[in-house]
Amino acid sequence: MSQGFAPIGEVLQSAGTVAILTHVRPDGDAIGSQLAMALALQKLGKTVIAWNEDGLPESFAFLTGSELITKPADTPMEFDIVLALDTAAKDRLGTGIKAVQAYKTLVNIDHHASNPGYGDLNYIDVQAPATGQIIYELLQDQKLPFFSEIADALFVAISTDTGSFRYQNTTAHTFEIAGKLVEAGVDLATISNRVYESYPKRRILLLGQLLNDATFHANDRIATFSLTDATKARLGIDPADIDGLIDVIRSIDTVVVAIFFEELPDQRVRISVRSKDLRVDANRICSTWGGGGHQLAAGARIRGTLEEVRAKVISYVSDEVLKYP
């Protein structure tokens, strides 16, 4: 599916204007990748905008240059290139892509297994633990600008998407890249403090509520969190506050699959699925409802009430989990 970095390097070099987009509800990999490319292309003299539907999460505002990342413009604009980063499906670009009136080339750089290759140029490496790792390789391979602020952004991308260098796709190569980033100036303790030990109080209060209401199924092999609209409103929860809370129930010894159910305003429920067993494929589970992601981490948005969606998803996943004693 990938054509190598050379065609991507060529179109970037010849472009005047570039829109760098990423998925709705951006995580550390999305923001870090977006910022790294924005800084590199700006240095190259390109006119760059970096948009995502939700704008810059407060938690990543400490990154130098992050003010480049904003919500999309109200009036659609034209670009030579649209760069879609870390985004498994084109519609996950949300209002970002709607704010693009026209473009010459869509470049799709991602590591999600479910990515169909919707770009004119695609670089999809499902072995990469983070899109940030692919961006590092692209910058090196195509001799694009690379400096310490880019290193910080890529370190955040790789650190967050690997669960701090713990998940399955984290390889010796990933550690090599992390080493290069530290050499380029990443202050590991400061970055880790900003990313992992600077949460707003409301996030921890939310965790308390979620733990109170957690449910267990299939002999404690499934654990779930449910977040209602009412709780979100009461605690003033932003989407970014929720990121990674599911890890708390995934970390239980008996748990094979952790599921986070989040009530959305439009009679839909967002599910995040985390698996600890490759035989129970989260990507396949979520694709049942039109979603996708990775083998061990995936998501979907499902129409219905929280109770309806919980019942059908828990029943489906129970059947999956109970196939493997």
Ligand SMILES: [Mn+2]
């Ligand atoms: Mn990612």
